[in-house]
Amino acid sequence: ELLQQSRERDRYLGYTSSGVHKDDLEMTLSGQLIRRVGSQGQNKTFLIALKLAQFALLAKKGNTLPVLLLDKLDANRVEQIIKLVSGEGFGQIFITDTNRKYLDEILAAMDHAYCLFKVEQGEVCPLEEENETK
Numbered sequence: 001e002l003l004q005q006s007r008e009r010d011r012y013l014g015y016t017s018s019g020v021h022k023d024d025l026e027m028t029l030s031g032q033l034i035r036r037v038g039s040q041g042q043n044k045t046f047l048i049a050l051k052l053a054q055f056a057l058l059a060k061k062g063n064t065l066p067v068l069l070l071d072k073l074d075a076n077r078v079e080q081i082i083k084l085v086s087g088e089g090f091g092q093i094f095i096t097d098t099n100r101k102y103l104d105e106i107l108a109a110m111d112h113a114y115c116l117f118k119v120e121q122g123e124v125c126p127l128e129e130e131n132e133t134k
Helices: 007-013 040-061 075-085 100-109
Strands: 068-071 093-096 117-120 123-126
Touching (some): 040 068, 075 093
16 A cells, blocks of 8 residues: 555655655654654664564574674674674674774674674775684
8 A cells, every 4th residue: 555655756756665664663662752752872772672682583483593784883882782692692793883993992802703804995805814712
């Protein structure tokens, strides 16, 4: 129904403006839309919690561990997430970041293997040899 209702508008826009690919999920906190009452940090934390719940569900239902992709996190969230996901039960985790300094500090304090990559002009290159578990 949504596709039919928005067909003319979508033709004008040049893309599909409604459907499952759109963020139509209404997240609430104490009955209020979190995007209205929550801070930017609370909204980000809520979204990360949903991603981790989705990961847990897919891991439980599937035969393999899903890949976890996280983007645009502040240093504190990156550190907390790395601590959380570096234990048993998680497979590959990709965290994109533009601030190498704090990422290096967080990873140096961890006792887990990791590998860093640099993406430049569409090319992905290993940044250094894999860090073996200490």
